[in-house]
Amino acid sequence: MSRFARMYGAGPLHLFSALASFAVAGYAIVKIRELGAAGNVAVWFIGVVIAHDLLLLPLYSLVQRIAFRLAGVNTVGARPDAPPPTRLLLINHLRTPAMVSGLLFLLFFPSILQRNEGYAGASGLDTGVYLERWLALTAALFVLSGFVYAIRRGRSTAAYRASAP
């Protein structure tokens, strides 16, 4: 290992490409400052990382953990249980539509909660329909998931019966 690599922790190309990418970022920051409201941009730039990494992701992981606990599956501790496959199938078919619906809410909450006040003036339409459309989609996701669950559950029961003596 070269002296440079020992001191820096990687080869010189690593440093060159890092500096090039920081220079690009520096240029963008200069331009954003020229246009004003740079403080607000910085707050949002940092804010979205905090909102995702320190709030949203830990929060939905904790919610799942609690949901597993309520379903009688211990996933925490030194020796967590391997959940019984049938119960796992049920949990997965419940949490999948819940997470898809949650993602749709995350993407479209300004419309769903009618927070996008500029929309009516732009489109000439009111925003009232989005809450019901999201609820209808959520219902459809659970119905679809339940349907697939019933088929898979039936199949695994049939397989179990067939394998029994």
Added chain:
Amino acid sequence: MARGPFHRGFWRSPLRGPWLASLLSAALLPLILITAITGFLSHVAYETELTGNAITGSDGVLAPVYRALDWPAGWAWLYAVNQGVHVVAGFAAAPLLLAKLWAVIPKLWERPAVRSAAHAIERLSLALLVGGALFVFVTGVFNIQIYYPWGFSFVPAHYYASFIFLGALAFHVAIKLTVMRRAFRENGVLRPLRRDLGSTHPEAPSASESVATDPQPPTISRRGFVAVVSGTSLGLTIMMAGQSIGGPLRKLALLAPRGRDYGSGPNDFQINKTAATAGVTPSQTSSGWTLELTGRRKETLTRDELLTMAQATHELPIACVEGWSTTQTWTGVPLAALARLVDAEGAEELTVESLQEAGSFRDASLTPAQFTDPRSLLALKVNGADLSLDHGFPARVIVPALPGVHNTKWVASMTFRSV
């Protein structure tokens, strides 16, 4: 041992590891490149060097590139496709981005936090990468819903933050390519997708800090995880493509801002900005309205005089930067005929001003390729009926492949210039 989510030990899914992160990246990277390229092409389409068109200020470094590139008028659908792809690919990438961040979250809490100067630089660059990615996604997703809670101008912030994002991404790809290659060499690109729940095992802990030190039993297979993420991505693609393509497919765009039906009349289609919002009143557009034409000569025309000129009819889309479009049949006077009327053949720029008194895009300018295209019109009618006030009565511009807002509504004056 795990105490809370701000420790590496909290994150115990056996699915995490370099293979899953690499697979998600392999899907994410092309989508990000597509949104980046279409984003910069949209900037080309705005022809920001012309009068009234720039709202980002001049991008000093790339300005010569933008000056050199002319957005063509030849393919009428070009801007609709560009922006449809931009927004659809962005939404398709959203679940992949969240899944990717989920897959690597333990690395945020790795110890020691900094191993070397190179490692410190990587972590700093990762902050720019994650911040940049989330910033451009959040601002884009809010913008198409006309939701501005932030107190800065969307266009320059979205545009320049993408520099930060893409710069950090280029560095990230350069240093992580070997990690991806190794993960795919050791596990196969798709082989882990063939394993069911019973044969879902953690990756080797030595492979990466994203692998759980103390994994819990799997609750879903990697196949199941990837199916949920890619299924969600596919669903969003269909939904957002519905408002981009329009027609009967618009019904699929359930949650998209422009998945709405206006009715069946000739003027019942997507409105970008209502007359009320633009501050344009019926008194300004009533019988007293005239069009001021300036070239080498000046002309003032009433709407009736415009209607007595030779009319042309063309089916052309209006396509918004927000990724929706609507194709209608427009009738009016070709812009080239108006240029001839004021001896302005050979002009290098046409600036169109609206009756709208304030706000962005109250005026916009066209290139010679745009105003000499035979399909470029000062439209007076749409689908056989007079334009409605919301669609730009008494007259509006409609030009093939032009960004939607540059098709100026409520036209007050047109100035042909030789720069």
